[in-house]
Each structure stands twice: as C-alpha cells, then as structure tokens.
Amino acid sequence: MKASWKLWLILVSLFFLPGCWDRVELNDLSLITALAFDQAENNQIQVTIQFVIPQNQSGGGLLGGGGGSGGDKRTTVRSEKGADIAHALSKLQRIMPRKLFWGQCKVFIFSEEVAKRGIKEHFDFLLRHPQPRESAYMFVSKGKAADALELFPPIERSSSEVLRELDEFKVGPRITMEQLSIRFKGDSQAAVLPLVYILPRVKSAEPLQSIPFMLGTAIFKKDKMIGDMSEKITRGLQWVNNDIGEYTVTFPTEESEGLISLKPVKAHVKRIPRIEGDKWTMTVKVRTEGDMIQNGTSLNPMSPELLDKMDKAFKKDVHDRIRLALREAQQRWKADVFDFAKDFHRKYPKRWDQAKDRWDELFPKVEVFVEVQAEINRLGLINSPGGIPKTEVKEK
Amino acid sequence: MLEKGKISAFQMGIMMYPAIMATGFLALPTLTAQYAKNDLWLTGIFASLLGLVIVYTATKLHELYPMQTVIEYSEHIAGKLPGKVIGLVYLLFFLHISGFIAREYAEFVKDNFLFKTPMLLIISSMVLLAAFAVRGGLEMVARSAVIFTPLFTLPLFILLLLIPDLDVKNIFPVLNHGIIPVIKGTASPQAWISEFFLLAFFLPFLADPEKGRKWGFLSLCAIVSSMIYVNLISLFLFGPDTDDKMSPVFTAFRYIRVGDFFENLEAMLLAMWVVGNFVKIAVFYYAAVLSCAQWVKLTDFRPAVFPIGLMIVAFSLWDLPNSVIVSYVIKYVIPFYLPAVFSLIPLLLLVTAEWRKRKEPVEGGRVR
Numbered sequence: 001m002k003a004s005w006k007l008w009l010i011l012v013s014l015f016f017l018p019g020c021w022d023r024v025e026l027n028d029l030s031l032i033t034a035l036a037f038d039q040a041e042n043n044q045i046q047v048t049i050q051f052v053i054p055q056n057q058s059g060g061g062l063l064g065g066g067g068g069s070g071g072d073k074r075t076t077v078r079s080e081k082g083a084d085i086a087h088a089l090s091k092l093q094r095i096m097p098r099k100l101f102w103g104q105c106k107v108f109i110f111s112e113e114v115a116k117r118g119i120k121e122h123f124d125f126l127l128r129h130p131q132p133r134e135s136a137y138m139f140v141s142k143g144k145a146a147d148a149l150e151l152f153p154p155i156e157r158s159s160s161e162v163l164r165e166l167d168e169f170k171v172g173p174r175i176t177m178e179q180l181s182i183r184f185k186g187d188s189q190a191a192v193l194p195l196v197y198i199l200p201r202v203k204s205a206e207p208l209q210s211i212p213f214m215l216g217t218a219i220f221k222k223d224k225m226i227g228d229m230s231e232k233i234t235r236g237l238q239w240v241n242n243d244i245g246e247y248t249v250t251f252p253t254e255e256s257e258g259l260i261s262l263k264p265v266k267a268h269v270k271r272i273p274r275i276e277g278d279k280w281t282m283t284v285k286v287r288t289e290g291d292m293i294q295n296g297t298s299l300n301p302m303s304p305e306l307l308d309k310m311d312k313a314f315k316k317d318v319h320d321r322i323r324l325a326l327r328e329a330q331q332r333w334k335a336d337v338f339d340f341a342k343d344f345h346r347k348y349p350k351r352w353d354q355a356k357d358r359w360d361e362l363f364p365k366v367e368v369f370v371e372v373q374a375e376i377n378r379l380g381l382i383n384s385p386g387g388i389p390k391t392e393v394k395e396k
Numbered sequence: 397m398l399e400k401g402k403i404s405a406f407q408m409g410i411m412m413y414p415a416i417m418a419t420g421f422l423a424l425p426t427l428t429a430q431y432a433k434n435d436l437w438l439t440g441i442f443a444s445l446l447g448l449v450i451v452y453t454a455t456k457l458h459e460l461y462p463m464q465t466v467i468e469y470s471e472h473i474a475g476k477l478p479g480k481v482i483g484l485v486y487l488l489f490f491l492h493i494s495g496f497i498a499r500e501y502a503e504f505v506k507d508n509f510l511f512k513t514p515m516l517l518i519i520s521s522m523v524l525l526a527a528f529a530v531r532g533g534l535e536m537v538a539r540s541a542v543i544f545t546p547l548f549t550l551p552l553f554i555l556l557l558l559i560p561d562l563d564v565k566n567i568f569p570v571l572n573h574g575i576i577p578v579i580k581g582t583a584s585p586q587a588w589i590s591e592f593f594l595l596a597f598f599l600p601f602l603a604d605p606e607k608g609r610k611w612g613f614l615s616l617c618a619i620v621s622s623m624i625y626v627n628l629i630s631l632f633l634f635g636p637d638t639d640d641k642m643s644p645v646f647t648a649f650r651y652i653r654v655g656d657f658f659e660n661l662e663a664m665l666l667a668m669w670v671v672g673n674f675v676k677i678a679v680f681y682y683a684a685v686l687s688c689a690q691w692v693k694l695t696d697f698r699p700a701v702f703p704i705g706l707m708i709v710a711f712s713l714w715d716l717p718n719s720v721i722v723s724y725v726i727k728y729v730i731p732f733y734l735p736a737v738f739s740l741i742p743l744l745l746l747v748t749a750e751w752r753k754r755k756e757p758v759e760g761g762r763v764r
Contacts, residue, residue, distance in 0.1 A: 012524075021512040103660050130508050133660075135653050178634070178651060185636045349569035 027054075030098035033075060034107035034160030036145035037114050037122055040081040045114065045122065047088035048079035048146035049100070050160055075158040077149050085125045102131035107160040108138050108177070109196060111145035115218060115225035120184075123223065127181055134178040137167050140218040140225060141196040148196055148212035154205070162211045163196065170245030172214040173238060184223060187341035187356065192217040192237065195228055221335045229328060236325025239318060240284055240338045242269035249290055251317035255309055256297040256394060262290030262314065262376065273343040275351050281367045282340055288318060291378040300384045300393050307376060315374035322370050330364045340366060398689050398697050401535030402603040409611035409618075411541040411679060412592065414548050416619050418669065418676035419500045420588045421551075422643050423726055424623060425630040429639035430727075432581030434631055435571055436638065439578055440623035443585035444616065446739065447592055451612040453742045454595040460749050462605065466596040466742070467690040473749045482741060483691040489737045490684035491704065495711025497680055498523055500726070501673040502712070503719050504643065509666055519712050522670075526678040527705040530685055531698055534601055537682050541675045548672035551645075551665050552622060555629050557652050562632035583731035585623060590738035592616065597683045681708060 031052045040046040056074045078095060082088030093100060108126065110119055126132045141148050151159040167174050172194040183191035194214040201210045217234045218225045229237065238244050248263040267288040274281045292301065299306045329337050341359055345352040355362060384393045403411075428436040461469035467486060471479030502518040510518060529537050571578070592612070599608050630644035633651065641647045646665065653659040685704050689697035716722050 021514070022510045130511075133650060134647060135651050135659070178637070178647075181640075182635050182637045185640065187636075346565065346568035349572035353572075 029101040032105045036109040038111045039113040044081045046081045050149040106136045109145040118224045120223035139196045140193045153211045188336035188339045190335040191220040236321040253313040258296030261294040265290040283369045286372045289375045302383045315372045319372045336363045401533045403538040405607035405611040407538040408598045409615035412615040414672040414675040415679040418672035425644040427584040428581040432578045437627040439581045442582040443589045444620040446586045447589040447616045450592045455609040458599040487687040494680040494708045499712040529678045544671040566635040587731045587734040590735045593738040
C-alpha cells in the first residue's frame with residue numbers, strides 16, 4: 001500500500017517536472033532590441049524589428065568596440081507589413097526561425113507619418129500585450145523609423161542601445177511607455193516625445209555606420225502628432241517641467257561681447273495655478289544656479305557688481321527660453337505640453353470639473369507669469385577672464 | 397475532536413495574512429480605483445472598520461462556545477435544523493470560493509506567464525499541493541504559512557525601488573467627489589477583509605486561545621496597512637492610469653528598473669505570489685474539509701481531502717467561461733457574496749447567542 005502510493009506520486013510528478021507547455025529554450029528565442037513602426041500603403045503598418053545576432057555577441061568589450069563592420073554585425077533588422085501590429089508581427093514570425101522575445105526590447109520608434117495619423121491602436125497593442133515592457137522608451141522619428149534601426153553604431157551594441165543610453169543621459173525629455181499612457185489618460189490630453197534624427201555619416205565610416213540621435217520634440221494632442229518643436233523651444237519646455245537634465249546654459253551679456261556658459265545647472269521649479277473669477281493664471285517660479293565653465297566676455301566675475309549683471313543676463317536667458325516655449329505651446333500648437341491641467345485639477349478640483357471639457361479653449365488663454373531667480377555660484381579654476389592681458393579686463 | 401494538532405495564535409495571525417492578501421494584491425488596487433479614483437487609499441481604512449467587527453465577532457463567538465467551530469455552534473445557537481442549514485451553506489460556500497480563488501490565481505498565471513499551459517493543469521497542480529498540506533492537518537498548513545509568509549511579503553519591500561518614479565502629488569485632490577465614491581470603492585476591500593471570519597475555524601485549535609483576539613487584530617492591522625501601501629504605490633506610480641491596469645501591483649513590479657541590470661523582476665514576483673496563493677488556497681481548502689467533516693460528523697477528516705479537492709477543481713472551472721466573467725464576478729458578486737457569509741451570518745449568530753444567553757442563562761446548549 002505504502003509503496004504503491006509512492007510510485008504513484010513519482011509517476012504523477014513526472015508530468016509536472018519537465019516544465020509543461022511553456023518551456024522555452026534560450027536557443028529557440030530571438031531577442032528583439034527595438035521596434036519601429038512605419039506607414040505602408042493601403043493603410044497598412046510596417047513593423048521593423050531589430051534583433052541581436054547571438055554569434056556576434058561574444059567579442060564584446062574593448063576589442064569589439066571599434067567593430068560593427070562587415071561580417072561581425074551584432075544586430076540586424078527584418079520587417080513586414082500588416083493590417084495592424086499584431087498582424088505584421090505574426091507575418092514576421094513566419095520569416096524568423098526563432099520565437100520573438102521582448103524582455104530586452106526597450107525602444108519603440110514611431111515614424112512621423114504614423115504619429116500624425118494617430119497612435120492609439122498601436123499603443124493599445126504595446127500596453128495590452130504581456131511582453132512589451134512599460135519601462136521602454138518611446139520616440140518619434142523624422143523620416144522613416146526603420147532607418148534608425150538599420151544603423152551600426154561604432155560604439156554600443158546596437159542603434160537602439162545608443163538611443164536608450166542617450167535617453168538616460170537626459171539630453172531630451174525622457175518618456176517611457178507608462179508615462180505616455182498616463183499623459184493620454186490624464187487631464188491635459190497632450191504629450192511630447194523626443195524626435196529622432198540620423199547623424200550624417202563621417203567620411204571615414206563604413207556605409208550605415210552612424211547613430212540615431214535626438215533633437216527637439218514631437219507634440220501630441222490626444223494620440224495624434226500635430227507638430228514638432230525645435231531644440232531651443234524644447235529646452236524652454238524642460239525648464240517649465242523641471243526636467244533640465246544635462247544642459248549647458250550659454251548666454252550673452254549687455255556689458256561686453258562674447259558669451260558665458262554654465263554647467264552643471266541646477267533648477268528648482270514651482271508652479272502655482274490660480275483662478276480668480278474667470279481668469280486662469282499660472283505662476284512659474286524658477287530658482288536656478290549654475291557653475292561657470294566658460295567666460296568669453298572681458299568681464300571679471302570676481303567683481304560683485306559685474307557678477308550681479310551676469311546673474312541678470314542668466315536670468316534673462318532662462319526667462320526668454322521659457323517665454324518662447326510658452327508662446328509656442330499656447331499660441332501656435334494650443335497643446336498643454338506642460339500639463340498645467342494637472343496643477344489646476346489638483347488645486348481647484350471643483351472648477352476643473354466644470355471647465356475640463358473646455359480646456360482646449362482655456363489653455364491658450366491661461367496667463368502665465370514667469371519669475372526667475374538665477375545665480376552663478378562658482379567660477380571654476382580661474383577668476384578673471386583667461387587669454388587676455390589684465391589691462392583689458394573690465395573690472396566694473 | 398477531529399483536528400488533533402494545535403497551533404499558536406501567532407501562527408494563526410501569520411496564516412491570515414496571505415489568506416486574505418494573496419488575491420488582494422492582484423485585484424484590489426484596480427477594483428478600488430475604478431470607483432474611488434485617486435482616493436483609493438482611503439478604502440483600506442473604511443474596510444478595516446468592518447474587519448474590527450468581524451474579528452470581534454469571531455473571537456466573541458469563540459468565547460461563548462470554546463472548542464467549537466462555526467459548523468458546530470451554529471447548531472447550538474440556531475437550533476438543530478437551522479444550524480445544519482447554516483453548516484451546509486458554509487460547506488458549499490467554501491467549496492465554491494476555494495475553487496474561485498484557485499481560478500483567480502490561475503487566471504493571473506496564465507495571463508502573464510504560462511500562456512500555453514492549460515488552465516486545468518495550473519489549477520489542479522496547485523490544488524494537489526494544497527491537498528497534501530491539508531491532509532497534514534492544521535499544524536502543517538500553519539507551519540508552511542510561517543515559512544512562506546515572509547517570502548510573500550518581500551515584494552512590498554522590493555516595490556520601494558520605485559521611489560524615483562513615484563509622484564506623490566497624484567494623491568491630490570483628496571475627496572474631490574465627496575465620500576460616496578470611496579464608499580463604493582470599499583465594496584471590494586471589505587469583501588476581502590470579511591474573510592477574517594476564517595478565524596472561527598482556527599480559534600478552537602489554539603494552544604493559547606487567550607491571545608487569539610490580539611493576534612487577530614494585529615493581523616488585521618498588517619493587512620490593512622499593506623492594502624493602503626500598495627494602493628498608494630499604484631496611485632503614485634500610475635495616477636489616472638491605475639484603474640486601467642489588470643493588476644497594478646504586477647505592472648508596477650515590471651516597471652522596476654535599477655541601473656541597467658536589475659530589471660524584469662516579474663518572474664520573481666510570480667514565485668513569491670505563488671507561495672502566497674498556496675497558503676490562501678490551503679487555508680480555504682482546510683476550512684472546506686473541516687466544514688464537511690464536522691457537518692457529517694466524520695471521525696477523521698483525511699478521507700474527505702481528495703474528494704473535496706476534486707470538487708474545488710470542478711468549481712474553479714464551472715460556470716466561469718472566460719476571464720471577463722471572472723473579473724465581473726470579482727467586481728459585482730464578491731462584494732455581496734463574501735460579506736453575506738462571512739459577516740451577516742456570524743453577526744446574526746452572535747446576536748442570537750447573546751439573546752439566548754440573557755433569556756436562559758443556565759441552558760443554551762453550551763458544551764464545554
């Protein structure tokens with residue numbers, strides 16, 4: 001009795017232990033690193049996947065660093081057209097000998113054309129399918145999205161890795177899939193995504209040896225891209241959103257020719273919404289400080305009066321940038337890319353409930369006050385301007 | 397006495413934690429957010445009020461009828477025949493709800509991890525494992541709970557890695573639409589909390605019954621604070637997107653990313669939640685087996701274990717054709733179904749028992 005019980009147990013466990021139906025061997029998987037979506041004819045969508053070539057991954061580190069040429073390419077692309085993403089992917093699987101694996105896929109690029117037609121149906125796939133990750137970064141490419149994946153960067157394993165690393169530097173607004181989803185669900189119904197361009201190839205590089213990089217942003221209203229903002233305006237946007245990242249601030253002064261550059265720049269931004277009667281106003285208070293790394297003027301920053309004037313020039317520069325971004329968003333695009341709606345909603349929930357349907361009309365009319373407090377904190381290794389005789393330095 | 401084993405009040409308190417939160421973590425943040433929006437964290441506080449009542453009811457009934465479970469004392473309180481009917485209600489309820497819990501667990505696993513594995517296999521392997529635990533008696537279930545519960549609570553600490561991504565301001569505006577949405581949102585958490593009446597099945601087997609109430613309340617505290625905690629994390633991370641996720645805690649876990657390498661942690665979460673669900677299913681399974689054995693007055697509960705397991709598997713598939721129906725039942729049926737059995741019947745029993753005690757202080761069918 002006892003023995004037969006144990007035998008039965010062993011027999012049953014044989015069914016469970018091998019790992020059942022969902023067992024997948026590593027060498028049956030193909031690791032996707034990025035997806036690009038392009039518009040195809042007949043309202044179809046063209047999906048391009050970038051996936052790693054496992055055989056070429058081993059020579060990593062310093063030796064392989066300069067590679068990316070000829071036979072040892074580390075990634076390659078394949079693309080298919082379909083009625084929607086799922087359809088295109090199932091067609092893609094037909095020309096892929098291995099099962100697609102999404103765990104390492106951290107970059108999704110929409111082409112400008114797709115973005116302008118609206119991304120909601122594509123975005124639903126990304127959010128609904130259990131495999132794409134919510135922490136992946138989203139981009140919009142100027143031109144064909146697939147082109148960005150077909151490059152072979154001189155450093156980094158793949159062009160998608162380049163985009164991801166650049167994004168992590170915070171050289172532009174960094175938007176993950178989840179953040180975009182929150183913006184689409186949120187009050188402002190507007191969002192921005194970084195725009196991707198392709199760096200022109202240097203003369204000595206092999207064909208296609210280049211990288212994609214980010215410059216400026218695409219503006220979304222609801223799920224449709226309505227336009228793009230230049231790099232300069234995007235910086236103003238980042239000031240308002242308290243997301244200035246790794247920027248260098250360069251500005252002229254009134255007292256002398258030449259420019260002053262500050263880095264790193266720290267900022268603290270406070271946004272105070274206010275509703276008085278029918279008038280909606282927003283005060284953006286920026287407190288910022290920076291360290292001088294270049295002084296091309298003849299002004300000696302050791303003089304308190306001159307430093308004060310430099311501070312004023314710094315302040316004016318930040319102020320102008322913010323104004324520029326505000327004007328662009330409010331007057332030209334009428335899209336609340338700053339998410340002011342959220343601030344109003346939080347402070348005036350009752351008023352917001354009445355006004356939320358009219359936010360599109362209200363937003364351009366919101367009066368924005370910008371208050372900047374800017375200071376230069378440190379001067380680096382030298383005090384008076386370098387490269388000129390003491391006599392030419394302006395002390396006052 | 398059917399159950400020979402003895403557990404401590406501490407073990408009981410530990411056991412209740414996964415017995416309530418195993419499926420609570422999966423479904424509660426999204427269910428509450430659908431009504432309460434950004435006030436979802438308040439629902440835990442409201443639900444805890446009911447929890448206090450239920451823990452008090454269970455322990456008070458135990459004081460009146462020590463060494464008896466609800467199946468036995470309902471006969472003394474309500475009379476022979478009505479008592480038997482109440483016992484049958486509990487028996488059928490436990491069969492059904494154990495099956496439903498197994499299904500909830502299986503839906504989660506199949507949705508996110510084992511896409512091709514048949515549902516029946518996911519459920520039956522878990523129920524088989526729970527069957528072995530239940531056959532070992534209450535002591536075995538309690539000891540496995542003590543081992544597994546720390547593992548089960550680990551995800552709560554790992555979620556702290558999300559701190560850089562959290563936006564605390566998502567909590568505003570507090571109570572924008574008044575208290576009504578919060579009360580509506582409390583419907584689901586209070587159903588989960590009402591499961592605390594399971595204490596009625598464990599209190600008779602405590603080695604230190606005087607500490608039963610204390611550990612009941614401590615366990616309630618832990619559960620309510622975990623509920624509020626995961627609700628807040630979901631709210632801070634997802635804001636207006638919370639109610640759209642099938643399981644916000646799971647999605648939050650997927651979002652964790654530290655450096656370039658510490659990521660894709662959801663498989664770890666699965667491992668930790670599976671042990672929690674194992675304890676939950678074992679606890680409900682045990683309650684079903686004990687109800688059955690006491691209702692038909694068996695001398696040993698072990699022969700009932702496997703047949704009841706079979707019925708649990710059947711109930712997990714029966715009349716639940718797809719995950720939409722499962723979600724529908726969780727959202728609209730469970731908030732009334734569970735409290736009816738776990739709070740309404742016990743409260744009526746307690747009131748009747750007190751009334752009887754006052755009316756006929758000597759009699760009252762107390763068996764010591």
